[in-house]
Amino acid sequence: MSSAAALLPRLAVTAGEPAGIGPELVARLAMQPLLADLIAIGDVDQLRRAAARCDVTLDIREDDGTRIATRAPGQIRVAHHPLRAQERPGILDPRNAFQVLNTLADAADGCLDGRFDAVVTAPVQKSVINEAGEPFSGHTEFFAQRAQASVVMMLASEGDATRPPLRVALATTHLPLRAVPDAIGIDMLCAKLRIVHTALQRQFGIDAPRIGVLGLNPHAGESGHMGREEIEVIEPALQPLRAEGMQLIGPLPADTAFIPAMRTRMDAVLAMYHDQALPVLKSEAFDRTVNLTLGLPFVRTSVDHGTALELAGSGRADPSSLIAAARMALRLIAHERTSKA
Numbered sequence: 001m002s003s004a005a006a007l008l009p010r011l012a013v014t015a016g017e018p019a020g021i022g023p024e025l026v027a028r029l030a031m032q033p034l035l036a037d038l039i040a041i042g043d044v045d046q047l048r049r050a051a052a053r054c055d056v057t058l059d060i061r062e063d064d065g066t067r068i069a070t071r072a073p074g075q076i077r078v079a080h081h082p083l084r085a086q087e088r089p090g091i092l093d094p095r096n097a098f099q100v101l102n103t104l105a106d107a108a109d110g111c112l113d114g115r116f117d118a119v120v121t122a123p124v125q126k127s128v129i130n131e132a133g134e135p136f137s138g139h140t141e142f143f144a145q146r147a148q149a150s151v152v153m154m155l156a157s158e159g160d161a162t163r164p165p166l167r168v169a170l171a172t173t174h175l176p177l178r179a180v181p182d183a184i185g186i187d188m189l190c191a192k193l194r195i196v197h198t199a200l201q202r203q204f205g206i207d208a209p210r211i212g213v214l215g216l217n218p219h220a221g222e223s224g225h226m227g228r229e230e231i232e233v234i235e236p237a238l239q240p241l242r243a244e245g246m247q248l249i250g251p252l253p254a255d256t257a258f259i260p261a262m263r264t265r266m267d268a269v270l271a272m273y274h275d276q277a278l279p280v281l282k283s284e285a286f287d288r289t290v291n292l293t294l295g296l297p298f299v300r301t302s303v304d305h306g307t308a309l310e311l312a313g314s315g316r317a318d319p320s321s322l323i324a325a326a327r328m329a330l331r332l333i334a335h336e337r338t339s340k341a
């Protein structure tokens with residue numbers, strides 16, 4: 001093995017909303033024996049305070065951009081972005097919204113220019129960024145715009161001895177429910193399905209992915225008697241892709257698409273909107289589900305939960321989803337490298 005191959009992947013880990021649980025989760029992540037160089041993107045003094053709240057001792061250094069071959073548990077480097085106002089756990093402060101956005105921009109730009117190999121994000125509070133005057137609906141849309149890429153949000157949990165993995169991609173993300181039917185079109189569904197298909201092949205190593213596609217209406221429209229989007233939009237989007245050889249199952253009634261017999265037939269599911277499918281994952285595997293952005297020119301993973309303001313400062317927030325996100329990022333980097341080799 002060459003010495004270059006032995007260098008650790010550099011994961012940019014954004015600390016998220018300063019008043020939320022993100023900084024404490026980053027401190028706990030740093031204690032894990034991961035084969036990764038962890039670069040926290042946030043305020044270095046806040047990370048120290050977060051570590052104290054979690055009662056963990058970190059070896060915190062400034063990130064000088066060098067690549068390293070080993071990292072001991074507890075070691076983390078920081079790209080310092082000072083807070084405008086010191087955090088008060090659980091209390092949102094719009095003065096820090098631009099600090100949060102700057103950390104996301106730095107992480108994305110660092111992935112684009114090769115400083116980082118992937119970004120792993122702790123949760124942000126969308127509302128306080130909006131209150132600061134910035135239009136922001138989520139990391140997914142922010143990174144898509146920053147990288148000028150068409151993307152798909154996917155939430156995924158690894159399987160275990162009794163359950164196969166569950167991967168759910170979303171045709172629409174953060175928009176009001178009332179706007180969903182108008183946002184779904186034949187071309188956009190084709191584009192989303194192509195992104196999911198490619199990601200399953202390149203990032204998950206599934207040669208011939210099987211993708212279930214949910215309907216929009218109850219009972220997938222009941223043959224047009226409970227809505228016509230399945231007949232007029234979804235099925236016409238599937239036909240040309242099937243002709244290209246993609247294995248697409250649906251449009252499926254959403255209420256039964258996740259029963260065990262169905263899950264073994266599909267490698268991933270495309271849902272039409274956020275709350276059509278995310279409650280399935282979050283109720284089954286809140287602690288190990290990971291949010292991914294497919295279609296970016298870099299790997300981005302995240303927690304499946306929010307800022308949990310009521311837990312912030314207690315040191316008791318569960319870091320499992322952030323740890324799963326970091327592990328998933330490392331697997332995706334490895335798969336991508338293999339598929340390009």
Ligand SMILES: NC(=O)c1ccc[n+]([C@@H]2O[C@H](COP(=O)([O-])OP(=O)(O)OC[C@H]3O[C@@H](n4cnc5c(N)ncnc54)[C@H](O)[C@@H]3O)[C@@H](O)[C@H]2O)c1
Nearest residue numbers: 122123124125126127302303304305306307308317318319
């Ligand atoms: N990746 C992200 O940035 C992301 C993801 C989801 C929600 N959010 C944002 O978070 C904010 C709050 O959202 P919400 O209240 O709907 O969801 P939430 O996930 O913050 O909280 C839902 C419930 O889960 C609990 N919880 C969440 N994470 C936990 C953890 N790590 N350990 C233990 N318990 C945990 C909370 O205490 C609460 O009871 C919103 O602004 C939302 O937009 C951000």
Ligand SMILES: N[C@H](C(=O)O)[C@H](O)COP(=O)(O)O
Nearest residue numbers: 138139140141291302304305
């Ligand atoms: N839709 C995500 C969820 O419910 O977990 C969450 O809002 C985060 O989205 P971004 O990764 O786009 O911030």
